[in-house]
């Protein structure tokens with residue numbers, strides 16, 4: 094029964110009750126049970142009267158015998174304990190499940206609930222007469238239904254009275270009233286035959302009683318409707334489809350139709366899954382898949398792939414539609430050579446006409462004007478943004494300015510920047526900075542850069558060099574002119590009269606505005622209200638602000654803008670595409686989410702030495718890109734020379750970058766963007782680089798002997814790479830103190846900073862990212878005791894076998910060699 098009905102009864106009996114959560118004391122329970130009992134006795138008395146009048150139908154007797162035992166047990170046990178109720182719904186449904194005839198089950202349920210509703214006395218007159226009609230036909234079933242309700246204490250008396258005229262049955266365990274059909278039939282083999290003679294009626298009643306036991310079940314509420322619909326339901330077949338095709342997001346109503354279900358049924362299921370939905374609410378593909386699983390329906394996703402602009406090759410625009418667009422420029426260079434100062438200087442001296450006085454807004458990029466033409470500068474100094482974007486497959490930069498300080502010279506990061514630009518095929522303009530300094534020597538810079546194939550035009554080469562001073566703002570105009578010149582040569586064009594395409598430069602969750610994306614429109618025009626997909630997320634342009642803080646209604650090619658209207662934060666480097674049709678944008682976002690998830694599941698296609706041979710075999714590779722980091726320039730050069738000589742069946746090694754020092758995050762990003770592997774020669778990756786390498790799945794190979802590097806690469810190219818053992822770093826400890834102990838040697842007082850150091854590990858000594866020694870651990874102590882291992886966060890004493898040149902700040906890295914399966 095519903096709690097509401099119980100409450101109504103309680104109120105009628107003047108039992109104080111507040112709501113369905115109120116506790117019922119035992120005397121209240123007794124009162125309610127008595128109430129039921131009285132009603133049932135009345136009903137039974139009336140029925141008996143009618144029976145005596147000879148209204149009973151002949152078949153009654155057959156069924157009566159069968160059900161007697163069950164009734165008896167209900168009578169015995171239904172009064173036993175309130176607590177038994179807890180088990181009943183479960184048992185009842187189990188029993189119900191065993192009924193193989195679904196039609197009968199539904200039918201029976203209808204009857205069961207109708208009978209169950211009776212004691213409240215709320216049923217209409219028509220219902221009552223119907224019930225009595227049923228009872229006349231199947232009196233036992235009706236009683237049984239009542240008996241199974243725990244409150245049906247009245248049954249005891251009722252049934253006992255009736256049973257007195259029938260053969261007595263031994264009492265059954267407490268839940269006997271809920272025994273399954275099989276059990277029941279087994280114990281009454283004889284009656285099963287009779288049952289067959291009149292199977293439907295018997296089943297109807299029996300299951301109805303079982304269902305009655307499962308009161309409080311889902312269908313209880315609709316009992317009155319079911320009562321009326323009982324007859325129709327008998328004919329209804331289960332037409333739930335086995336499989337459906339889903340072509341995009343749908344509303345609850347649409348899904349219900351597709352599933353041949355009532356929307357209310359779907360809403361109920363969704364609620365149980367924790368999704369509050371109305372009939373018109375749109376369900377995303379994930380939810381549709383989940384809910385279909387609930388109904389046991391298979392879903393085939395058929396999303397219109399052919400129209401996904403993310404997947405399509407760049408459309409070759411009709412040249413007539415193309416118009417010149419501003420170049421997009423990034424600035425790169427070594428630390429302190431003046432990148433930021435140069436960006437600021439350009440920004441403040443060349444504000445776009447008509448925008449002077451605007452409030453500078455950080456939107457990741459800005460536009461300046463020179464000779465009436467616009468230039469877009471990406472704000473981020475250094476190459477992070479540039480490479481991150483490339484790693485994500487977007488090309489943003491048209492031209493890169495390489496800043497080199499005239500008082501310094503070509504430095505490691507200068508070289509790195511050159512290699513990044515070359516790998517991305519972006520033209521370089523060299524800005525020789527700080528020429529205001531007396532010690533500036535711009536020619537020396539030109540000279541040094543010739544080694545990296547950047548030969549000044551004035552020396553017969555192709556690279557434009559401009560001497561500038563960011564500080565005194567000298568020659569900035571000339572630099573801008575040169576940018577425009579290179580842009581002209583590149584013929585940078587776009588079609589402003591199409592839906593926008595762009596790239597996310599930065600994105601973040603703003604406390605006030607929600608997700609904001611700073612984007613560069615690269616093609617077409619983005620307008621307020623445009624639906625779009627950025628990365629895998631759907632959005633609709635709510636507001637657009639430019640780098641001067643001005644609100645825009647539209648943004649054309651090469652315009653950087655900050656937009657709001659996303660629901661989630663995309664990633665820098667994600668592509669953005671606007672659509673005419675919101676529904677399509679949503680579909681594509683959904684589809685991209687699924688594809689992304691799938692591609693995350695299938696590991697990345699990044700080249701590693703382990704699968705190099707496979708790539709070569711599949712004809713995918715003609716060159717193996719390699720980045721070399723070594724302890725000294727000499728080794729890097731030697732390695733480069735040797736590796737470049739390798740040529741196995743037409744596949745060659747191409748060194749895209751060499752450098753000295755630890756493997757940095759920037760190396761990993763370059764490797765990831767260019768699908769390269771990294772060789773560390775006597776150097777280790779920095780901790781952050783290690784994490785990024787794991788994320789980006791960049792293969793790092795660490796070696797100490799040149800010959801081994803060459804052999805490993807050759808073997809990998811031949812598909813014969815067979816490293817049986819792979820090194821597994823177990824932990825790192827930092828040396829905090831050094832103790833020189835006579836006879837023993839140097840003992841390092843260490844703190845384990847990651848993992849653990851074990852007694853049997855091999856050790857390498859790392860100083861400033863460079864491996865200075867590799868050998869065995871000699872002793873591992875905590876205070877005075879030898880220990881097997883020391884975990885992160887603990888201090889310990891370590892000595893290294895045959896090596897005493899330990900210094901404070903050195904890192905001791907413990908590793909073990911583990912066999913790897915290939």
Ligand SMILES: Nc1nc2c(ncn2[C@@H]2O[C@H](COP(=O)(O)OP(=O)(O)OP(=O)(O)O)[C@@H](O)[C@H]2O)c(=O)[nH]1
Pocket residue numbers: 426427428429430431432433434435474475526527528529530561562563564565
């Ligand atoms: N004399 C002189 N100093 C300059 C010039 N350009 C930059 N500087 C100075 O050089 C120092 C470094 O300049 P930044 O612009 O911060 O250099 P950066 O390349 O952006 O440095 P990071 O952000 O650390 O990579 C600052 O003290 C600047 O004032 C210049 O043209 N002339």
